[in-house]
Amino acid sequence: MRASIGGGRPRSRGQRTELFWALLFLSPWLVGFLIFTAGPMIASLVLSFMDYDVLNAPSWTGFENYMELFRDENVMQSLGNTFFYAALHVPLSMMIALGLASLLQRAGRRANLFRTTFYLPSITPAVAVGVLWFWLLNPQVGLVNRGLELIGIQGPGWTTDPAWIKPGIVLMSLWGLGNTVVIYYAALRNVPKELHDAAVVDGANSWQQFRYVTIPQISGVLFFTLIVGTIAALQLFAEVYTMYFRGQASGVSDEARFYIIYLFQQAFEFFRMGFASAMAWLLFVIILIITAIQIKFSKRWVYYEGETG
Amino acid sequence: MYFRRRRSLVICLLTVLCALTIACNPGAEDEDGADGSQPAQQVNPETLEGELTVWGFGTEDVIGANRIEQFEEAYPKVKVKLTxxxxxxxxxxxxxxxGSPPDVIHVDRTIVGSFAAxxxxxxxDDYIDATNLDTGIYYDSAMEQVTVDGSVYGIPQFSNVVVAILNNTAMKEAGLTAAEVDFSDWEDLQKINEQLSKVDGDKVVRVGFDAxxxxxxPFWSAANGGPILNEDGTESMLDSPEVIEAVDFAAETREPxxxxxxxxxxxxxxxxxGSSNMYVRDQIGIGLFEQWYVGVLGDVSPDVDITVRPFTTHEDGDEISYSNGLAWAIPEGAGDTDAAFEFMKFMTDTDTWVAAAEASKKDIESKGGVYTGTYTANNEADERIFEDVYEPTGDKSFDDAVKVILDAQDAAVSTxxxxxxxxxxxxxxxxxxxVLLGELSAEEAMKEADEIAQRALDEASEDQG
Structure with missing residues (x-):
């Protein structure tokens, strides 16, 4: 058994039969992966070296599309917008979700009700979220600024002032963090009570318990949401496209043009599928690098139960 | 060794998949995808059979639903599937x-050129010749937008033209009359804009002039004598002094x-x-809108006090408008092109439009709204609708608007x-x-736009070559 798992060739008849059945049961996923994920990915890699307008045969252009990535100012600007968003959204969403999950833990019997309430926005369609928040963030009549007015703050032009468009989008994105709240809530419930009791005996206050007991115990889950959240943030599309790019000209500047939106425009509005493919691969490499860095640094702060040394 | 071989096998498999993905793409074929059949000379609606898939058209409004009903009645053996x-x-x-496009698409005319190219x-062309369709019945500005290198690629559906809608309540409050507004004098227009604009502290209460x-x-540029593209659509003229001046002024109208x-x-x-639109709530003084918005106002707020005026060229004062709208087209590789062309022809036919206009009038009046007319891209249909179907309502706002809008069709230009x-x-x-956000001057912004547009035009031209 060890041989087949560890990398050696299965030699016995029993091992080969086992492998056959394993592959047979995995085949629906494997076929799906090859046809719907790996195939298109490789096709897009090939297309990234081609001039392809979808309607006519592609022609080989070598690295031209990749060179164009660095010449096109919009690519860098949209990438900058996306990084700005991810840098704000990921830590804020993690902190707020953890805060809400901690409150849930103290909610007792009512936790189920609150958990459902927090989770509901997560299942709202992205287009509906975009439309809803475009209204909520309206500088003159939106509920967000009206709420701020009540406490004496003059709200900014969330959807109209270039300096506030991205923060407005971050605000919108925080509405849908119920998913993360539920994951954190489950993780918090799994922290052994004995550890907290021991910390209390040692004289730890609430903050110290949270910092030195809770955080290390849920660090695996925090790391998971950090990775998944970062990837999702770098691929934000539907809500922002609905808010600022669907239909009539929105009248805002380039601030709302995120990377995937620009990629979509290149592919399906400007018929530049080859260039869009190159953009997709650049993002893939960026995500790969960021994820690799996150994994490397995770060893310093992520604790896995059962891990030794 | 075992896994190295497996890896090679997987790579080979993926490469084959990739090659298949591209190779199996019928849209990527070099050859003409048409079936090569000749258009039918005479089609008998009773016996024509087929199934048409139509994208981009729905029956949410009476005008659309009625024409589909008429088609299904006239062509009982053609099944229409709408998306x-x-x-x-x-x-x-x-x-x-x-390789499975729909049979007919209902698409913005600005895209027709890109698709056709x-x-x-x-x-x-062959279908038009074979069926003796008189394309002269469609407005010139609409036909120009679907004609590429002398060949027709679409049949215009609507022709939306720009007119100015003046809020009489705001005008009276500012001590102005509609007749005083001279759109050719931009300096004067800005003064009127300032008079009509209303701000309360930090909040806007009324936009004086919405450009x-x-x-x-493109409309402002045309009004200042500077088209954004040359006649054959191959050269960008976005950095011409006329375009720059027009954008500069139009942006300045936001200042009040x-x-x-x-x-x-x-x-x-x-x-x-809605019925609490900006004219009803006195939130706008003068606005430039496409003519269909007059219909919306008549439908949802029949008592609104407005005046519709034609826009004019800068300084010369000649009437000018700008036409845009949708068109029907048949994608390459469509299944039944004869039935598809019959559908497009029928949907834009004069009699079809007139019957649909009658149905629309009946529907609007049954709901207590004002029927302000149905404006199509078919000149002949418009004439019949406004002679036979439309009846002056007695409401000066809307009755006067009709003539202005019909004249605007004749004065319309298009890109x-x-x-x-x-x-x-x-x-x-x-x-x-x-420019509007003050990030760049009009000159800087339009020069930048000109470079981007020209590069795109050149690349598209190279692709075709």
């Missing part, structure tokens, strides 16, 4: 690439309400299609079709936004 909602580029490109649409930027950039940000914050809150229509549009839209 409602706005035409979706992404969906169409995917379908075209996989890439061979995604079939030329309708419709960035969407109407505190600039673009304030304007957007206010205008995004308008109940555009010629180009192989990079969408990119050119994005270029001037982005540039106008930058």
């Amino acid at each position: 409602p909602g706005e035409f979706d580029n992404q969906k169409f490109l995917s379908a075209a690439a996989s 890439r061979g995604a649409l079939i030329s309708l 419709g930027l960035p969407g109407f950039t 309400v505190g600039g673009q940000e304030k304007y957007l914050g206010f205008s995004q809150s308008w109940d555009f299609f 010629p079709p180009s192989a990079a229509g969408e990119e050119v549009m994005r270029a001037w839209e982005d540039a106008s936004n930058k």
